[in-house]
Amino acid sequence: MARTLSALRVAAGAAAFGIAASVTALAAPASAAVTSIGIQPSFTLGAHRYGTTCSYTVDVTVNDISKPVFFFEEGQGPSGFAEVMPGPNGVAKATWIPSKPGIGYIYAYQLDGSPQARQVTGTGTGVNVGSACIAL
Incomplete structure (x- = not known):
C-alpha cells in the first residue's frame, strides 16, 4: 500500500x-511581431500630408526586443529605409523620407515575423523649408 x-x-x-x-x-x-505602427505628426503645409524630401518619425511597437525592426515603404522591398533595434520599452523609431509621391503604405517587420502595414494617405512632392514641409 x-x-x-x-x-x-x-x-x-x-x-x-x-x-x-x-x-x-x-x-x-x-514569434517576433510588430504590434503597432505610427507616424509622428510634422508641420506640413500644402495639398498633401507628407512630402518627399521631408522627414517623419515612424514609431513601431514590437513584442520581442531582441531582434531588429526593418522598415520599408511600398515598392522598396525588405532592405527598406531603416534597421533599428527596439528599446527596452519595445519601441523602435526610424526617420522616414518618402522616396516618391503616391506612397500608399509603409511596413515594419522583425525576423521570424510577418510584416505589418500602415496606410499612408497623401504623399506628394515636398519642399523642405527647414522647420516645415510644403507638400504639393
Whole structure:
C-alpha cells in the first residue's frame, strides 16, 4: 500500500510539472511581431500630408526586443529605409523620407515575423523649408 501511495505521489508530481511546463510554453510569444505602427505628426503645409524630401518619425511597437525592426515603404522591398533595434520599452523609431509621391503604405517587420502595414494617405512632392514641409 505504501508503495502504491508513493507511486501515485510521483505520478501526480510529474503531471503537475507537465502542466506547469505547458502553461509556460503557451505564455511565450510564438514569434517576433510588430504590434503597432505610427507616424509622428510634422508641420506640413500644402495639398498633401507628407512630402518627399521631408522627414517623419515612424514609431513601431514590437513584442520581442531582441531582434531588429526593418522598415520599408511600398515598392522598396525588405532592405527598406531603416534597421533599428527596439528599446527596452519595445519601441523602435526610424526617420522616414518618402522616396516618391503616391506612397500608399509603409511596413515594419522583425525576423521570424510577418510584416505589418500602415496606410499612408497623401504623399506628394515636398519642399523642405527647414522647420516645415510644403507638400504639393
